[in-house]
Amino acid sequence: xxxxxxxxxxxxxxxxCSRDLELPKIAGTCATKGIDLVATGDFTHPAWFAAIEKxxxxxGSSGLxxxxxxxxQDIRFVLSTELALIYxxxxxxxxxxxxxxxxxxxxxxxxxxxxxxxxNLKSDGRPILGLPANDLVKLCLSIHPHFLVYPAHIWTPWFxxxxxxxxxxxxxxxxxDQAEHIFAYETGLSSDPEMNWRVSQLDSLTLLSNSxxxxxxxxxxxxxxxDLPEVSYEALYQAIRNKTGMDFxxxxxxxxxxxxxxxxxxxxxxSHPIETAKHxxxxxxCKKPLVxxxxxxxxxxxxxxEGFVLPGAPGFKKLIELDKIIAAASxxxxxxxxxxxxxxxxxxGSLGSELEILLEKPIDQIAAVANxxxxxxxxRVRSGELIxxxxxxxxxxxxxxxxxxxxxxxxxxxxx
Numbered sequence: 503x504x505x506x507x508x509x510x511x512x513x514x515x516x517x518x519c520s521r522d523l524e525l526p527k528i529a530g531t532c533a534t535k536g537i538d539l540v541a542t543g544d545f546t547h548p549a550w551f552a553a554i555e556k557x558x559x560x561x562g563s564s565g566l567x568x569x570x571x572x573x574x575q576d577i578r579f580v581l582s583t584e585l586a587l588i589y590x591x592x593x594x595x596x597x598x599x600x601x602x603x604x605x606x607x608x609x610x611x612x613x614x615x616x617x618x619x620x621x622n623l624k625s626d627g628r629p630i631l632g633l634p635a636n637d638l639v640k641l642c643l644s645i646h647p648h649f650l651v652y653p654a655h656i657w658t659p660w661f662x663x664x665x666x667x668x669x670x671x672x673x674x675x676x677x678x679d680q681a682e683h684i685f686a687y688e689t690g691l692s693s694d695p696e697m698n699w700r701v702s703q704l705d706s707l708t709l710l711s712n713s714x715x716x717x718x719x720x721x722x723x724x725x726x727x728x729d730l731p732e733v734s735y736e737a738l739y740q741a742i743r744n745k746t747g748m749d750f751x752x753x754x755x756x757x758x759x760x761x762x763x764x765x766x767x768x769x770x771x772x773s774h775p776i777e778t779a780k781h782x783x784x785x786x787x788c789k790k791p792l793v794x795x796x797x798x799x800x801x802x803x804x805x806x807x808e809g810f811v812l813p814g815a816p817g818f819k820k821l822i823e824l825d826k827i828i829a830a831a832s833x834x835x836x837x838x839x840x841x842x843x844x845x846x847x848x849x850x851g852s853l854g855s856e857l858e859i860l861l862e863k864p865i866d867q868i869a870a871v872a873n874x875x876x877x878x879x880x881x882r883v884r885s886g887e888l889i890x891x892x893x894x895x896x897x898x899x900x901x902x903x904x905x906x907x908x909x910x911x912x913x914x915x916x917x918x
Contacts, residue, residue: 508725545614766793
């Protein structure tokens with residue numbers, strides 16, 4: 503059974519997240535986008551966990567959940583949270599973001615109870631815990647053997663297992679005696695599968711790509727397409743543990759991610775790893791060490807050349823969200839503008855879900871409903887005909903689907 507799954511999102515209780523991130527709205531957005539299975543996010547937060555208990559019911563005995571009667575019933579939720587671990591290991595302070603997926607409400611509640619005795623879970627939807635990574639794995643597995651624990655956005659400089667600022671050089675060093683219980687990792691927005699294939703210590707793990715959405719429009723900007731025997735937590739667990747059942751992943755263009763290149767945001771300076779090396783890792787503007795981004799960090803740990811393809815690995819496709827394409831084609835800066843949202847609603851109503859439109863619908867059908875320029879935008883995104891200024895040091899990259907001569911009102915006729 504084909505399942506589109508986004509396994510990492512946040513709730514309205516996480517810092518810098520939209521107040522619209524409520525369960526019914528999440529389900530509604532997933533239906534529009536074409537996502538079948540979505541994370542609850544933030545189940546460690548007491549108020550959010552109370553909402554989960556009140557508003558969701560188990561789908562049979564599957565270990566997955568859906569809105570109680572009266573809501574959208576087709577969208578399934580998996581109990582999921584992201585935890586920030588900050589602790590001393592050796593002579594360094596480690597700062598890691600770790601994903602946890604729970605097999606059922608009872609197990610999630612037990613984990614919350616045990617963590618809540620030692621840490622303040624009310625402070626944020628993604629709480630900070632002074633807990634080593636291997637101890638977190640031990641705790642989860644002592645509650646239920648089928649908890650899933652794995653690194654979030656594994657390359658991000660400041661808060662990740664391989665982060666240049668506070669991470670490790672190997673999963674074994676990070677998870678120690680519990681490394682054998684790590685079955686997956688999350689690529690993050692600033693890397694794609696091809697970059698990760700260069701690092702052999704990741705070969706045996708399931709590569710996951712999730713949105714880490716802080717608002718409704720960002721749901722599904724990265725996600726996973728599974729082929730499962732049934733829609734259940736156990737089927738998901740076995741697919742991830744045994745590295746089976748993954749068809750392909752949908753990816754952000756990694757250059758658009760916040761940490762693809764090296765750089766200093768305050769200095770408005772960014773650099774490719776080759777240029778960074780020429781500068782000795784020092785910012786030419788402020789003369790301080792640069793924030794080393796994902797592309798450089800992958801190169802540090804990679805044993806394989808760029809372009810290496812891991813034999814037997816699932817494929818991937820890179821996408822840009824439909825409302826961003828509409829905005830670019832319409833000459834509008836904001837994806838949330840009324841003009842963009844009206845066209846988005848028209849296309850969804852006429853053509854199907856967002857992912858169907860981006861992946862499957864013929865270009866001539868898109869043109870017939872929208873217009874030739876939007877259809878051309880979808881075609882270019884599918885083929886990778888884009889102009890991208892890579893992101894760095896917490897600043898998203900800039901993606902241009904059309905060049906200046908093709909912008910609406912200027913030279914759009916040159917497109918055709």
